[in-house]
Amino acid sequence: MSAQVPTPPRWARWLLIRLHPEDTLEEVEGDLEELYAYWYRRGERRATFRYLLGVLSVLPPLVRRRKRKEDYYQPPSNLHPTMIRNYFKIAYRNLIKQKGYSFINIFGLGTAMAVAMLIGLWVYDELSFNQYHSNYDRIAQVMQHATFNGKVESQVANPALMGPEIREKYGSNFKYVVQASWPGSYVLSMGDNHVTKEGIYFEPDGPAMLGLRMLEGTYAGLKDPYSIMLSESVARSLFGEMDVVGKSLKVGRKYDVKVTGVYEDLPYNTSFRNVKVIMPWSLWLIDNPWAKTMTNPWGSNFSQTFVQVADKVAMNEASKRIKNVKLDNVGKEEAKYKWVVFLHPMSNWELYNEFKNGVNTGGQIKYVWMFGIIGVFVLILACINFMNLATARSEKRAKEVGIRKAVGSVRSQLVNQFFAESYLVVFLAFLVSVLLVLLLLPPFNEVADKKIEFLWENPLFWFICLLFIAITGLLAGSYPAFYLSSFQPLSVLKGTFRVGKWAAIPRKALVVVQFTVSIVLIIGTIIVYQQIQHAKNRPIGYNRSGLINMGVEKEIKDHYEAFRAELKSVGAIEEMAASNSPLTGIWNTNGGFDWEGKDPGLAVDFPNSNVTYEWGKTIGWKVKEGRDFSRDFATDSSAFIINEAMKQFLGFKNPVGKILKWEGEPYTIIGVVSDIMAESPFYPVRPSLYHINSDNLQNLTLRLNPAKSPSQSVVQIEQIWRKYVPNVPFHYQFVDQQYGSKFASEERIGKLSAYFAVLAILISSLGIFGMASFVAEQRTKEIGIRKVLGASVLNLWQLLTKDFALLVLFSCVIATPIAYYYLNDWLQGYDYRVTISWWVFVVSAIGALLITLLTVSFQSIRAALMNPVKSLRSE
Amino acid sequence: MRRTYLGEFEELVLLMVAILNGEAYGVTVTQEIEQQTGRSVTFGTVHNTLIRLEEKGFVRSELGGATAERGGRRKRLFSITAYGSRTLQEIQQQRSQLWQMVPPTSLKVSGA
Structure with missing residues (x-):
């Protein structure tokens, strides 16, 4: 036996040292070594085996842990109220100490939360549209599909017989069937007090179907033809008081009706929000006697039909059952359009109101999705900032962690401390966001055409807010809480601690995500505005400046020439x-046209308008061929003026002088005018025609005297109007404003995406600003040394700015295809659209780069200008 | 009165600590058990039992001075507490009482 003390296998000892509890390691290691020597006397192999067995028997989970001294008494909890108070006190001091950083965090996160909250409120409003009606999920509008030239068109207009027919043949499927008019403006008179209000005519079940909240009277108020139900606001404005049932007033300056009920005004997020008075359908039939005497009552669509399905019937079942209502009642000529009647449920009226080729293709819902996603992105951007700034600061706070640990802080206390800080910031940001939302709601409602209110009393809303605070605080606080608190005090304080080069990778990735979103939004905004401008620049075919439009009253019709003179x-x-x-x-399209060489299978439906002789002169249309209407030609009463789209449609090389038959009557084409943009400027102008007829004149168009100011002229017009029509309020609109409203929905999208782009840029810049400031601070010494060695300010600026610029350029590369894909998709929805040009992407990239450079330069130039004596003096 | 339960092996280890009288630590207790009873025990069992006995208050421990023989590592020396020795004595007393109650014939195995 050698004198040398035998030693156990190294790897077994290594295992022991790694895994055995630290506090009993020394004694166990010694004991086992001594035992090894003891066993060794009886053979090395046996000793090794027993040693291994011994080591294994003291490894977790077999080993019993020795309780530490402090475990014998109850240590104070880390969540003791005093500790919690301390966490927040320190958190507050940290916030105050670093005002800039705190501001960036609180303001950035607060703005983003406000945006998300606004979008959330908007989405909530859209989703709860029409839910005011208690039978919301059982109400539907009866609509029709018809096939014209192979294309399926869907319409809400129905024959007046639709309702009664459904009630008679399929009545068991429905609780209520209500025939209704279009909503329209009606003059209500109480003595000399005249007001114009929006109203609708319903069959008697209408109020019960809509579940109106009656303040006075009952649902049965529409039984008598000469009755009317008022909304609360109208009742108050007409009578100045409530308790008006039984009082009488005059409708349309013709019919004396009795008030039979007052209902609560419908809220703004309902389809019938503008309906302020309800009158009986039977009165409408009295006012429009032609509806009963017409020869082909199923051939003309001029009213609406609403139903409420019976309680046990499924909506789509009922829809299938009624599909042939119209087809069963029309002749051969009409049957070729393959009329299919169906139900469009109320829950889809707002969000899914578009039909393409007979299929419900969505509608507003796409904006709900789009803005919902933007809201989530803006929030994520702000959370990213929050986390980025926390990681950027981590190196600075590492020392603090070391010292705290050295003086006895337990890790869980550090975790609590960091969480307290993040929750304090998130909570303050939440307060900021609530204030911002309260401030921004009125202008937001204006832009979005809504009446959204802050949901003070909605528990769900508060629950979501709390949930959001909890999640954001957790996300933003978890990095410092768990990563920073794990530092070894020794290595941190010795200064050997270095954040690895990989630590910056997630931070960089987050900056790229932020800027990608921002750049996509910038590109989107530019293209939406381009598209609007593109449509605005389209020739409209007339001169719209100084034109006003108003309705025609009977008195004007009677004294038309005198009024004009x-x-x-x-x-x-x-x-x-x-x-x-x-x-x-x-307002009017008609079929029944025929001409030489017409394909007999072709179904046509042309917009047409009857006008007076001065029409062309008033609006200033451009006659391309032939001539304008003229009183000098007696034959002009059976003449057409067509637009260029019509000329193309008919395919006549020289249309002037050609004959066009309308319901068998021959009309001569006397002129071709340039296309007049009457409908959406994003779609082609339909083939249209104009003719002279004084029967159904509903609109007056006036060209103001350009020598006078418009307001002066309008005052004069009103005076003369009052002379002729004393009891109808004077109401007019400028044509260019009416025309401008065609862009309302596109301009709304443009405005909203511009706001969001600005916000995204702002939030991203705030984040980058914060990061740049920390990077500059971290590299203070490096910059100092570089300066001493002769680096110029420009060199240093480059050094600090290059990294950020590269990240933003990278974002541009990612953003370009994403933006192209979505915008191309959006533009496909318009027939008349702008082509996406490459410079938009370049401009957006340059813009984003400039903003980045400006933001970062502020910090980097400051760092570069610092006196190296100062930055190198410390320590 | 409920007595703290002392298992068979615990009793054995406690006895060894008493026998070793101030010289008891992991090695000596393991060796002593092997030598006195012929039982082969793993080190971990002894180690865990000693910790458990200390938690229950039968023994106390302290780290001894550094020694040259085991790489300078200190030993944890165990000694019996007053409570421990009283418990051992009670156990012995009870056993001998019980032994006296055993009729002499009952231990004779029939047919042996």
Whole structure:
């Protein structure tokens, strides 16, 4: 036996040292070594085996842990109220000490939360549309599909017989069937007090179906034709008080009706929000006797039908059952359009109101998704900032962690401390966001055309807010809480601690995500505005400046020439004309046209408007071929003027002088005018025609005298109007404003995406600003040394800015295809659209880069200008 | 009165600590058990039992001075507490009482 003390296998000892509890390691190691020597006397192999067995028997989970002294008494909890108070006190001091950092965090996160909250409120409003009605999920509108030239068109207009027929043949499927008119403006008179209010005509079950909340009277108020139900606001504005049931008033200056009920005004997020008065359908039939005497009652669609399905019937079942209502009642000529009647449920009216080729393709829902996603992204951007700044600061706080640990802080206390800080910031940000939302709601409602209120009393809303605070605080606080608190005090304080080069990778990735979102939004905003501008620049076919539009009253029709002459003689207007459709809409389309060489299978439906002789002169249309209407030709009463789209459609090389038959009557084409943009400027102008007829004139168009100011002229017009029509309020609109409203929905998207782009940029810049400041601070010494060795300010600026610039350029590369894909998709929805040009992407990239450079340069130039004596003096 | 339960092996280890009288630590207790009873025990069992006995208050421990023989590592020396020795004595007393109650014939194995 050698004198040398035998030693156990190294790897077994290594295992012991790694895994055995630290506090009993020394004694166990010694004991086992001694035992090894003891066993060794009886053979090395046996000793090794027993040693191994011994080591294994003291490894977790077999080993019993020795309780530490302090475990014998109850240590104070880390969540003791005093400790919690201390966490927040220290958190507060940290916030105050670093004002800039705190501001960036609180303000950035607060803004983002406000945006997300606004979007959330908007989405909530959209999703709860029409839910005011208690029978919301059982109400539907009866609609029709028809096939014209192979294309399926869907419409809400129905024959007046639709309702009664459904009630009679399929009545068991429905609780209520209600035939209704279009909503329209009606003059209500109480003595000399005249007001114009929006109203609708319903069959008697209408109020019960909509579940109106009656303040006075009952649902049975529409039984008598000469009755009316008022909304609370109308009752108050007309009578100045409630308790008005039984009082009488005059509708349309014709019919004396009795008030039979008052209902609570419908809220703004319902489809019938504008309906302020409800009158009986039977009164409408009295007012429009032609509806009962027409020869082909199933051939004309001029009213609406609503139903409530019976309680036990499924909506789609009922829809299938009624599909042939119309087809069963029309002749062969109409049957070729393959009418299919179906139900469009109320829950889809707002969000899924578009039909393409007979299929419900969505609608507003796409904006709900789009803005919902933007909201989530903005929030994520802000959370990213929060985390980024925390990681950027981690090296600085590492020393603090070391010292705290050295003086006895337990890890869980550090974790609590960091969480207290993040929750304090998140909570303050939440307060900021609530304030911002309260401030921004009115302008937001204006832009979004909503009446959204803050949901003070909605428990779900508060629950979501709390949940959000909890999640954000956790996300933003978890990195410092768990990573920083794990540092070894020794290595941190010795200064050997280094954050690995990989630590910056997630931070960089987050910056790339932020800027990608921002750049996509910038590109989106530019292209939406381009598209709007593109459509605005489209020739509209007439001169819209100084044109006003108003309705025609009976008195005006009776004294048309006198009225016109008087307005001209006082110099208020240059010219005036009346027409069926206004300049900015199409109120009438008709079939029944025939011409030489027409394909007999072709179904046509042309917009047409009857006008007075001065129409062309008033609006200033451009006659391309032939001539305008003229009183000098007696034959002009059976003449058409067509637009260029019509010329193309008919395929006549020289249309002037050709004959077009309408319901068998021959009309001569006397002129071709340039296309007039009456409908959406994003779609092609339909083939249309104009003719002279004084029957159904509903709109007056007046060209104001350009020599006078418009307000002056309008005052004069109003005076003369009052002379002729004393009891109808004077109401007019500028045509260019009416035209402008065609862009409302696109401009809304443009405005919203511009706001969001600005916000995203702001939030991203705040984040980058914070990061740049920390990077500059971290590299203070390096910069000092570089300066001493002769680096110029420009060199240093480059050094500090390059990294950020590269990240942003990288974001541009990612953002370009994403933006192209989505915008191309959006533009496909418009027939008349702008082409996406490459410079938009370049401009957006340069813009983002400039903003980054500006943000970062502020910090980097400051760092570069620092006196190296100062930065190197410390320590 | 409930007595703290002392298992068979615990009793054995406690006895060894008493026998070794101030010289008891992991090695000596293991060796002593092997030598006195012929039982082969793993070190971990002894180690865990000693810790458990200390938690229950039968023994106390302290780290001894550094020694040259085991790489300078200190030993944890165990000694019996007053409570421990009283418990051992009680056990012995009870056993001998019980022994006296055993009728002499009952231990004779029939047919042996």
